[in-house]
Amino acid sequence: MATELKVDWGEAELAESNRRTWLGAWLVSHDGIEGEFFYDGPGGRVTSHEIPSDAVGLRLRSWPPESEERALGRQPLATKPFYFDGYDGSALKALELA
Secondary structure, three states, X not given: OOOXXXXXXXXXXXXXXXXXXXXXXXXXXXXXXXXXXXEEEEOOOEEEEEOOOOOOEEEEEEEOOHHHHHHHOOOOEEOOOEEOOXXXXXXXXXXXXX
């Protein structure tokens, strides 16, 4: 199993005020129980994170960019759980999981 996670949060081509805000959490069971958060920030970045030994996957949440917040509200959108079973360490694209 991979020991490091690389995430491309997408939207690098957009102004920061037009990017989603993301929150990443480790999953510590196949029942979807969340552990520690590993990212809390805007899109437009590529980040690397050491995978904790008790992590079996991850879940991402995103909030609409400030430019869309009035129309859509500030409700987060959660992704389906992503489990590391068979994960080879290649970069994950957050927008493809959303």
